[in-house]
Amino acid sequence: LPENSLKKENKMDIIEMTRELGKAIQQDERYVAYTLAKTANDNDAELQTLINDFDKKRTSLNEELSKEDKNTDMIKALDEDIKDVYSRIMSNQNMMIFNGAKNALEQLISEVNQIVTMCANGEDPDTCQVSHGCSGSCSTCGGCH
Numbered sequence: 653l654p655e656n657s658l659k660k661e662n663k664m665d666i667i668e669m670t671r672e673l674g675k676a677i678q679q680d681e682r683y684v685a686y687t688l689a690k691t692a693n694d695n696d697a698e699l700q701t702l703i704n705d706f707d708k709k710r711t712s713l714n715e716e717l718s719k720e721d722k723n724t725d726m727i728k729a730l731d732e733d734i735k736d737v738y739s740r741i742m743s744n745q746n747m748m749i750f751n752g753a754k755n756a757l758e759q760l761i762s763e764v765n766q767i768v769t770m771c772a773n774g775e776d777p778d779t780c781q782v783s784h785g786c787s788g789s790c791s792t793c794g795g796c797h
Contacts, residue, residue: 677760686757689750696746706737759784 677683693699713730716723741747763782770780 673764677764680760682753682756682760685753686750689746689753692746693750696744699741699744699746702737702741702744706734706741709734709737 709730713727713734716727716730742751766782767777767780771777
């Protein structure tokens with residue numbers, strides 16, 4: 653019983669430390685910048701209109717593509733419209749700031765995940781080094797940028 657109790661106590665310590673790490677991440681400037689940029693995006697009426705327009709056009713394109721008797725002219729027009737709206741979304745100042753902040757936060761999370769994974773694989777927590785390029789392993793990646 654004492655051994656089982658010790659395992660449970662260690663597990664709780666690790667979970668509590670993880671919660672503390674979560675709190676630290678939320679205090680990090682990259683997280684703060686991300687949440688501020690997300691709020692700016694949410695409050696940008698022009699950007700939200702473009703996003704809604706993009707979603708509607710994409711839905712229309714998918715519906716047209718699923719038809720047996722496809723209208724190729726409509727498909728081509730919708731595809732061009734989608735590319736235009738997407739370009740306008742991505743060139744929006746708030747979206748550019750958001751994407752930069754999102755990438756910085758994803759990089760932080762990727763580094764944290766890499767360290768945890770390396771430690772779980774037996775590497776020294778004090779000396780293991782994170783990779784900033786593609787390691788080829790998607791399990792330690794924050795996504796392609």
